[in-house]
Amino acid sequence: MEQERIVKLKDFFDFDSKEPINRLAYTEEDMEYKIKIIEKMKALGMQITLDKAGNICGTISIGNHPQKTIAIGSHTDSVYNGGQFDGPVGVIVGLQVAENLIKSKKCTGIIKVAIYACEESSRFGNACLGSKYLNGTITEKDFSSIVDQNALKQGKTVTLQEAIDFANSYLKEHVDGIQEVDKIFDTVDYSLEAHIEQYDSLKKAYKKNQQDTVGIINSIGSAVRIKYDVEGQANHTGSTPMKKRKNAVDATAFIGKKVRKLGKRYEKQGLGRASQVEINTPGHNGSFNQIPNQANGLIDFRLLGENTPENVLEDFENIKQQVEAKTKTKITTKVVSQGTPVVTSHFLNQKLNQICNHKGIQSIEMPSYPGQDTGYIPAKEKTMIFIPSTGGSHNPKEHTKKKFIQPATTLFTQLSRELLVERFKDAQKVSSTPKSTYASSHIPTTKVSSRGTPDENVLG
Ligand SMILES: [Zn+2]
Numbered sequence: 001m002e003q004e005r006i007v008k009l010k011d012f013f014d015f016d017s018k019e020p021i022n023r024l025a026y027t028e029e030d031m032e033y034k035i036k037i038i039e040k041m042k043a044l045g046m047q048i049t050l051d052k053a054g055n056i057c058g059t060i061s062i063g064n065h066p067q068k069t070i071a072i073g074s075h076t077d078s079v080y081n082g083g084q085f086d087g088p089v090g091v092i093v094g095l096q097v098a099e100n101l102i103k104s105k106k107c108t109g110i111i112k113v114a115i116y117a118c119e120e121s122s123r124f125g126n127a128c129l130g131s132k133y134l135n136g137t138i139t140e141k142d143f144s145s146i147v148d149q150n151a152l153k154q155g156k157t158v159t160l161q162e163a164i165d166f167a168n169s170y171l172k173e174h175v176d177g178i179q180e181v182d183k184i185f186d187t188v189d190y191s192l193e194a195h196i197e198q199y200d201s202l203k204k205a206y207k208k209n210q211q212d213t214v215g216i217i218n219s220i221g222s223a224v225r226i227k228y229d230v231e232g233q234a235n236h237t238g239s240t241p242m243k244k245r246k247n248a249v250d251a252t253a254f255i256g257k258k259v260r261k262l263g264k265r266y267e268k269q270g271l272g273r274a275s276q277v278e279i280n281t282p283g284h285n286g287s288f289n290q291i292p293n294q295a296n297g298l299i300d301f302r303l304l305g306e307n308t309p310e311n312v313l314e315d316f317e318n319i320k321q322q323v324e325a326k327t328k329t330k331i332t333t334k335v336v337s338q339g340t341p342v343v344t345s346h347f348l349n350q351k352l353n354q355i356c357n358h359k360g361i362q363s364i365e366m367p368s369y370p371g372q373d374t375g376y377i378p379a380k381e382k383t384m385i386f387i388p389s390t391g392g393s394h395n396p397k398e399h400t401k402k403k404f405i406q407p408a409t410t411l412f413t414q415l416s417r418e419l420l421v422e423r424f425k426d427a428q429k430v431s432s433t434p435k436s437t438y439a440s441s442h443i444p445t446t447k448v449s450s451r452g453t454p455d456e457n458v459l460g
Contacts, residue, residue, distance in 0.1 A: 003103065005096075005099065006040060006043045006044055006099055007040050007044070007092065007095040007096050007099050009092060009402055009405060011036070011040075012036065012037075012088060012092050013084055013085065013088070013089075013092075014084070015399075015401065015402065017084070018083075018396050018397055018399070019396060020081040020082065020083075020395075020396040021078045021081075021082045021083060021084055021396070022078065022080060022081060022082070023076065023077055023078040023082070024077060024078065024080070024120075024122060024123045025054075025077035025117060025118035025119075025120065025122075025123050025124070025129075025163070026054060026077075026117070026118065026123070026163035026164060026166060026167035027167075028170065030076060030077050030167070031167055031170045031171055031174075033076050033088070034056060034076055034115055034171065035171070035174055035175055037056075037076070037091060037092075037095070037115060038056065038058070038171075038175055038178075040095050041058030041095070041113060042058075042177070044058070044060065044095070044098055044099055044102060045060055045102070046058030046059055046060045046098070046113065047059045047060070047179065048175070048177060048178050048179065049178070049179045049180070049181045049184050050168060050171060050172075050178050050179070050180055050181070050184075051133075051180075051181050051182060051183045051184045052133070052140055052164070052182055052183070053117050053118075053129060053130050053133035053134075053140075053143075053164060053183075054117035054118070054130060054164045054167050054168055055114065055115065055116055055117050055130040055131075055133070055134065055183070055184045056114070056115040056117075056171075056184070057071075057073075057112050057113065057114045057115070057184035057185065058095075058098070058112070058113045059110060059111070059112050060098065060102060060110070060111050061109075061110050061111075062101060062102055062105070062107065062108060062109060062110075062111065063105070063107055063108025063109065063420075064108055065108060066108050066109045066110045067108075067109070068109045068110070068189045068190070068419060068420055069109065069110040069111075069112060069185070069188040069189050069190070070109060070110070070111055070112065070188065070189065070190045070191075070192065070416050070419065070420070071112040071113075071114050071185065071188040071190070071191045071192070071377065071379065072090075072093065072094035072097055072098070072111070072112070072113055072114070072191075072192045072193070072412060072416075073090060073091055073094045073112070073113055073114030073115055073116060073193065073373075074087050074088070074089070074090025074091050074094070074115075074116065074119070074193050074194065074195060074373060075087040075088075075090070075091070075115065075116050075117070075118070075119030075120070075130070075373060076088050076091060076115055077117070077118055077119060077120050077123075078120060078122075079120050079122040079394045080122055081395065081396060082120075082393075082394050082395065082396070082398070083391070083393060083394070083395055083396055083397065083398030083399070084398070084399075085196045085389060085393075085398055085399065085400050086195070086196055086197070086393045086394060086398055087119060087120075087195075089194060089195065089196055089387065089400065089405060089408075090193050090194045090195050091113065091114075091115050092405075093194040093405065093408045093409050093412060094113040094114070094192075094194075094412075095113050096409040096413075097111075097113075097192075097409055097412045097413045097416060098111045098113050100409070100413040101413065101416055101417065101420075104417070106417060106421065107416070107417050107420035107421050108420060109416075109419075109420035111416070112184070112185060112188065114184060114185075116128070116130040116131045116134075116373040116377075117129060117130030117133075117164075117167075118130055118160075119131070119372075119373055122150075123148055123149065123150065123163075124146050124147070124148060124149065124160055124163075125146075125149045126138075126146055127371055128371060128372070128373050128375070128376055129146070129160065130373070131373040131374075131375075131376035131377055132376050133183070134183055134184070134185070134376060134377060134378055135376045135377065135378045137376060142160075143159065143160045143161035143164060144159050144160070144161045145159070146159065146160040147159050147160070148160075148163065168180075185378075186378065187378040187379065187380070188377070188378070188379045188380075189379065189380050189381065189419075190348065190379060190380070190381050190382065190416075190419055191374060191377040191379035191381075191382035191383075192348075192382070192383065192384065192412050192415070192416075193372065193373060193374045193377075193382075193384040193385075194384065194385050194386075194387055194405075194408040194412065195368075195372065195384060195385075195386055195387070196386065196387055196388075196389035196393055196398065196400050197368060197370065197386050197389075197393055198215065198366070198368070198369065198386055199388065199389045199390060199391075199392060199393070201215065201364075201366055201386075202214075202215055202364075202386060202387075202388045202389075203388070203390075205362070205364045206388065209362045211362040212362065212388055212403070212404060212407070213362040213363060213364055213388065214356070214361060214362070214363050214364075214385050214386065214387055214388070214407055214408065214411070215363070215364055215365075215366040215385060215386035215387075216349050216352050216353065216356075216363050216364070216365050216366070216383070216385055217344055217349075217365075217366065217367065217368050217372075217374075217383060217384045217385065217386060218305075218343065218344055218346075218349060218365045218366065218367060219270075219304045219305045219341055219342065219343050219344065219367040219368070220341060220342040220344065220367070220368045220371060220372050220374060220375040220384070221272065221302045221303060221304050221341055221367065221368060221369045221370060221371060222302075222303045222309075222338075222339030222340055222341045222342070222371060222375070223300060223301065223302060223303070223337055223338075223339055223371070224301040224303060224309045224312045224313070224335065224337065224338045224339070225298065225299065225300055225301070225335070225336045225337045225338075226298070226299045226301070226313075226316060226333050226334070226335055226336065227296065227297075227298055227299075227333070227334045227336055228255070228296060228297055228298075228299070228320070228331055228332065228333045228334070229294070229295075229296045229331065229332050229333075230248040230251040230252065230294065230295045230296065230297075230327075230329050230330070230331050231248070231293070231294065231329060231330040231331075231332075232246040232247055232248035232250075232251065232291065232292065232293045232294065232295070232327070232328075232329045233245075233246040233291070233293050234290055234291055234292070234293035235290075235291045236289060236290070236291070237288065237289050237290060237291055238289060240291060245291055245328075246291070246293070246327065246328045246329050247291050247292065247327060247329075248281070248292045248293055248294050248295035248327075248329055249279075249281060249292050249295050250327045250329075251295060251323050251324075251327040251329045251331060252276075252279045252295045252297050254322075254323045254326060254327065255276060255297065255299075255319060255320075255323055256276040256279075256297075258319045258322070258323070259274050259275065259276050259299055259316075259319065260274070260275075260276075262274050262315055262316075262319070263275060263301075266301075266303075266304075266307065270304060270305050270367070271303065271304055271305055271306070271307040272301060272302045272303040272304040272305075272307050272312075272341070272369075273301075273302045273369065274299065274300070274301045274302070275299070275300050276297055276298070276299055277297075277298045277299070277300050278297055278298040279295060279296070279297045280295065280296050280297070281294065281295050282294050282295075282296065299316065301316075302369050303339070303340070303341045304341050304367045304369065305341060305343065305367065306343070307341060308340060309335075309338035309339070309340060312338075313335065313338075316333070317333075320333060339371070342374070342375040342382075344374070344382055344383040344384065345381035345382055345383050347381055348381050348382070348383040348415065349365065349383055351415055351418060351419075352383065352385070352411060352415060353365075355411055355414045355415060355418075356411065359407075359410060359411075359414070361407045361410070361411065366386070368384065368386070372384060385408055385411060385412075387400060387404045387405060387407070387408050388400065388404045389404065
């Protein structure tokens with residue numbers, strides 16, 4: 001008789017409910033949900049670690065002489081009035097994969113199921129804090145200067161450090177056997193994440209393929225954000241000849257038009273998107289007869305693939321110079337954030353494509369425009385998949401089905417097996433040889449390249 005599953009989707013999701021979720025990072029709601037996950041980790045025999053940023057990890061070593069480590073995970077926190085699936089699906093898929101690998105006993109390796117802390121920017125105005133902490137983008141020192149934005153609006157100051165202290169104490173109080181560590185891991189060999197997102201692209205693929213389609217993510221977007229100030233000259237709107245005027249608002253209009261054109265070009269080339277998101281006219285009280293002398297605006301660039309912040313800044317510099325010449329204004333710019341997009345592992349994506357073909361799962365390669373935890377996870381090879389959903393995300397209507405989540409578990413289970421199966425064979429060979437030989441690095445190493453598949457091509 002088949003053993004009953006330890007990790008069941010119905011323990012974590014109510015597929016009939018569209019109630020809003022308010023599981024803000026580091027709150028009691030978030031911790032209670034995490035405790036449910038930790039209980040499953042323990043039932044699978046995993047060791048639980050908790051780090052200084054509130055990241056949680058369940059670790060289990062399977063087979064003999066494990067060498068490679070795979071981390072699978074996502075986040076559990078939500079936005080205000082969010083949905084059930086954005087985030088948790090990736091953690092529960094991780095648990096199911098771990099359960100499959102533990103039970104199948106066909107490979108050898110270390111499996112880590114991770115819950116990355118505070119992925120949503122809703123509470124602290126800054127996204128992916130747990131995973132950024134893992135790769136050193138933010139450090140413990142920054143925890144006191146990042147504050148809860150909503151509390152701030154109510155005149156209170158709650159720092160990230162205080163929120164983490166609350167969350168970590170809550171966990172230690174309610175769960176036994178948690179080991180505290182600086183970081184849940186410094187680096188892993190492979191990092192995998194499943195997520196619901198960009199349902200429009202997957203719906204389009206469904207229409208085309210007439211089959212549910214998963215997205216294999218080839219690139220994870222980053223943002224470059226620019227503030228600009230225009231200095232024009234105030235004058236009478238009636239008496240100033242068109243050629244002489246230095247209208248600061250005109251400059252913002254030209255910038256908007258050119259940014260839109262650039263965004264379209266980026267999109268066509270798979271390099272991202274661009275938007276003007278705000279325009280202000282300080283000092284101008286809206287009088288019809290006065291040419292505004294000052295304006296400012298915000299530009300949001302979403303970068304993908306091989307696009308770089310340097311490239312974007314150069315493109316915007318060109319726009320700036322053209323607009324200055326056209327409107328006779330002076331424009332100054334300030335870069336407020338600049339991130340480089342992450343290109344995921346070609347090696348892992350190729351394997352995923354092969355597994356999809358083999359298992360009859362329809363897939364497309366696509367980018368993730370939003371940033372994701374995976375972008376920051378310190379791993380030698382990483383990738384993620386998007387699973388079909390409806391109702392968008394970050395709202396109570398976001399929805400997915402068991403039959404959409406299942407292929408993610410199947411894909412990651414098979415991928416993990418293939419990544420660890422060679423090690424299993426190696427370990428078997430090694431365990432039949434004398435210990436001294438083993439110690440003298442006799443273990444055949446499987447070279448993994450980020451381009452191509454130089455090693456095995458096992459489809460089990
Ligand atoms: Zn998410």
